[in-house]
Amino acid sequence: xxxxxxxxxxxxxxxxxxxxxxxxxxxxxxxxxxxxxxxxxxxxxxxxxxxxxxxxxxxxxxxxxxxxxxxxxxxxxxxxxxxxxxxxxxxxxxxxxxxxxxxxxxxxxxxxxxxxxx
Numbered sequence: 868x869x870x871x872x873x874x875x876x877x878x879x880x881x882x883x884x885x886x887x888x889x890x891x892x893x894x895x896x897x898x899x900x901x902x903x904x905x906x907x908x909x910x911x912x913x914x915x916x917x918x919x920x921x922x923x924x925x926x927x928x929x930x931x932x933x934x935x936x937x938x939x940x941x942x943x944x945x946x947x948x949x950x951x952x953x954x955x956x957x958x959x960x961x962x963x964x965x966x967x968x969x970x971x972x973x974x975x976x977x978x979x980x981x982x983x984x985x
Contacts, residue, residue: 868880878937884936884960888957888960889933889957891931891936892928892953892956892957892975895931896919896920896953909954910952910954911952911953911954911955912953913950913951914953915950926954932960933960938960939960940960942959944958944959
């Protein structure tokens with residue numbers, strides 16, 4: 868191997884808590900047969916209106932993100948009557964934890980979502 872090449876196993880990706888919350892929620896929303904977002908879900912996507920989840924699924928997502936990401940959900944940061952978008956769901960987590968900008972080192976992007984099941 869040439870000196871300037873780095874094996875994939877040694878790569879480190881630095882992500883903010885917000886990035887980790889975003890990726891965790893996205894992994895839970897996407898069907899197993901399509902594990903990558905093809906641009907169909909963005910911050911303005913209304914999760915319940917388009918059928919990506921229902922109220923029970925939303926509660927499951929909230930509990931799982933709290934458990935896996937070490938953040939707390941703050942319901943006061945979402946206007947439930949206006950609808951729950953992907954972006955405002957993420958924001959309801961990242962603003963409740965003062966360390967939301969703290970960078971986390973991961974050995975790979977897969978380490979972040981390993982073990983997440985629908």
